[in-house]
Amino acid sequence: MDSSQLLKGVLDLAVLAVLKERDGYGYDVVRRLREAGLDEVGDASVYGTLRRLFKAGALTSYVVASDEGPHRKYYGLNDVGRGMYASSARTWAEFSATMASLLKEAE
C-alpha cells in the first residue's frame, strides 16, 4: 500500500495538531511532521493544506521577517481551528479503532 494515500483526509488533522502545539510557518510545519514520523509528506501538500485551512477560516496568519532567509508566513489556530481539531481528532480515533477491530478479526 502506498502510504501517501493514507494521508488523504488526515493531513489536515496532522497539520492542525502541530500548529496546536505552537504557531509555525510552512517550511517549519513540514519539518515537524517529518520528524514526527510522517517522513514522506510532500512540501507542496503542506503548503496547500495550510492555504486550504486558512481559506476555511481555521487559521490566523502573520508574516515575520527572517534574518536567515526570506520572510516567513506564520500560521496559528483560532477558535474555528481548535474546534476543527477536536472534532477531527475524535473522528480519527473512532475510525482507527474500527479499523483495528476489523484487522484483529481477520488475523
Place this chain on the structure above:
Amino acid sequence: MDSSQLLKGVLDLAVLAVLKERDGYGYDVVRRLREAGLDEVGDASVYGTLRRLFKAGALTSYVVASDEGPHRKYYGLNDVGRGMYASSARTWAEFSATMASLLKEAE
C-alpha cells in the same frame, strides 16, 4: 472532517481484511464492512475496489447462482492478496501509531 476521505488508501485493506476471514461477494462485503463500523462506505466504492484488487491479481473470483436474486460474484484472497494484506496491515499499524503520538503531543 469528512470521514469518507479517511477511507482513501484504507478501503483496500478493509476489503482484504473481510475477505481474509472468508470469501464474499460485493453486496455481502458492503454489509460486512458496514456492520464492522464503516457505516458510510458506498457500494460503488466497494465494487470498484473489488474490481481493482482482482485486476491487480490479488483475488480469485467465481460466480455462484443464488436462489434469492441474481447470480453472485464471489471473491477470495490468493497468495498475492494475502501478501498484500500483510504488508498493508503493517503499514497501517505504523501509520496509525505515528498519528496517535502526534495527537498526544498536541493535547
Place this chain on the structure above:
DNA sequence: TGCCACTATTACGCAAAGCGCAGTAGTGTG
C-alpha cells in the same frame, strides 16, 4: 565574481480513489 546550497513560498496540472447516480436484471410479494 560566479555558482551552489539552504530557506521559503506560490502556481500549474496530474492521478488516485471514493462517491452519487443511472441503468440493467433476477426474484418474490401485495
Place this chain on the structure above:
DNA sequence: CACACTACTGCGCTTTGCGTAATAGTGGCA
C-alpha cells in the same frame, strides 16, 4: 403489474496529495 430487495456495472465529479517549475533572499566557497 407495481414495488422492494438483491446484485452488479459504468460514467462523471470532486477532493487532495504530489511532482515540477518558478521566484527570491541569504551565505559560503573557490
